[in-house]
Amino acid sequence: MATTADITTTPDVGDQALSRSDRTLIALLLTSTFVVIFNETVMSLALPHLMRDLNISAATGQWVTTGFLLTMAVVIPATGFIMERFSVRQIYIAAMTLFSTGTLIAAIAPGFPVLLAGRVVQAMGTGVMLPLLITTAMNLIAPSHRGRVMGVISIVISVAPAVGPTVSGLVLSRMSWRWLFLVVLPIAVFTLVLGALKVRNVTTPKPARLDVLSLLLSAVGFGGLIYGLSSLGEGDGHTPVAPWVPVVVGLVSLGLFGWRQYALQDSPLLNLRVFARRDFTISTFVTLAGFVALFGGLILMPIYLQTVRDVSTLAAGLLVLPGGLAMGALSPLVGRLFDRFGPRPLVVPGAVVLSGALWLLATVGPTTALAVVVLLHVMLMSALALMVTPLMTSALGSLPTDLYGHGSAVLSTLQQLAGAAGTALFITVLSRTTASELVGGVSQASATADGVRAAFVAGGIVSLVAVAAALLVRRTAPVDGEHAPVH
Secondary structure, three states: OOOHHHHOOOOOEOOEOOOHHHHHHHHHHHHHHHHHHHHHHOOOOOHHHHHHHHOOOHHHHOHHHHHHHHHHHHHHHHHHHHHHHOOHHHHHHHHHHHHHHHHHHHHOOOOHHHHHHHHHHHHHHHHHHHHHHHHHHHHHOOHHHHHHHHHHHHHHHHHHHHHHHHHHHHHHOOOOOOHHHHOOHHHHHHHHHHHHHHOOOOOOOOOOOOOHHHHHHHHHHHHHHHHHHHHHHHOOOOOOOOOHHHHHHHHHHHHHHHHHHHHOOOOOOOOHHHHHOHHHHHHHHHHHHHHHHHHHHHHHHHHHHHHHOOOOHHHHHHHHHHHHHHHHHHHHHHHHHHHHHOOHHHHHHHHHHHHHHHHHHOOOOOOOOHHHHHHHHHHHHHHHHHHHHHHHHHHHHOOOHHHHHHHHHHHHHHHHHHHHHHHHHHHHHHHHHHHHHHHOOOOHHHHHHHHHHHHHHHHHHHHHHHHHHHOOOOEEEEEOOEEEEEO
16 A cells, blocks of 8 residues: 555656655645544444443434534535635644544543534534645645545545444443544644644635625535434434425525525635536546445445344454455555546446445345455445545546635535435335334344345445446546646
8 A cells, every 4th residue: 555655755746846845744634634534433333332321312322423424514515615715724723623622522521412512523623624635635736646646535535434433343342432532632632733833835815705694504404414314324213303304404405505606606605616517527426426335335234244144343343344445455556547547447447346246235145154245345345446536536637726625625515415325325225124024024134134135226226327427437637727628
């Protein structure tokens, strides 16, 4: 696997080599972003421990994750404005200070309300980091070498959430849930201090007006959609309102939000002109289909392993680890291949393999060899490795420089929505199929196995759309400060 030092020593940025400070900046952003995104899923196995230690119900405990996602939904759409208005140094220090403070609050929380507050503060810092990393890399790295760096960024995006449950299982098998935060805290503080000393500015802030109405519509729109989809994904029937209500409210609010952004020609909160670029729109669409599969698989595999195969929490975490490691190992190589051959030779085979993996996973059952299940999961994650780097690089590379911040904010926001949608789709199909089978008198394990197969069939159907759209992806190249398609 390529090291950070390796990928940041690109021969040129324009006509000049990357300076030591540039390499240090990218390395710090990569490390910090990995830590904060890893934190998104590290609580995935901690719910039973929270229920016991804090004397709360499952419905209340779910807010540790739901509250985090809702805060991210509010923060990420505003990152385009934030990166126009403030310098890289200011944003980095503020984001890591928030994340470190939230981690400390969560670690010492005497009860659930304080723990939830800590998670919200963490999410405020987390939401800014990925767009900041992507925008900084796009400004520093020459177009001919961006795939190489975006390959390592893809590790952050995909492997960090994948290894979260594994680390969570390891920690919880021996220690209290508080150690999930105490392990992360010194790393977060170290990167904050180092960043305060080393991070420099690579963009020029400019005056920008914050449209409060846009911010409110964005919060209600993206927050409503993620909350509604997450409620569907929980599948426990304990949500305060029917999940379709926040989904409808979110869709209406997003319609008004879109109208408002086009009305604000000079200073939109989130510049939707990025969708006027054909290559951005197509690459983003295929990326979202991939993330539906990624997050659906992340939530489904532990359920299958623990309920159908009766393996321990720790064993389940270890069995899904090879898939995450495979994706991490392939991503830098895929980045180099992208720089040489462009996106289509990678994305089309990746989409086909992704679809094949999902359809094969739809055949697993109570007696399928665990080695086969692990192999299919590795196949799924490897296919995503072929897709994520080329698609993200093509999407952002099709934009002019002044839209990098807004483009990365749009991508990050939609990835959150795709994750919630993937979870909701897979869990809803799983829950309904399992309930139907239980009525027929079959065992819980057999009913869950049928539900898992049905959920992967739903994912397979989504993947067929991704295969068709992947055929439309094409390479982009810079022309006079902009980026035009190369046929």
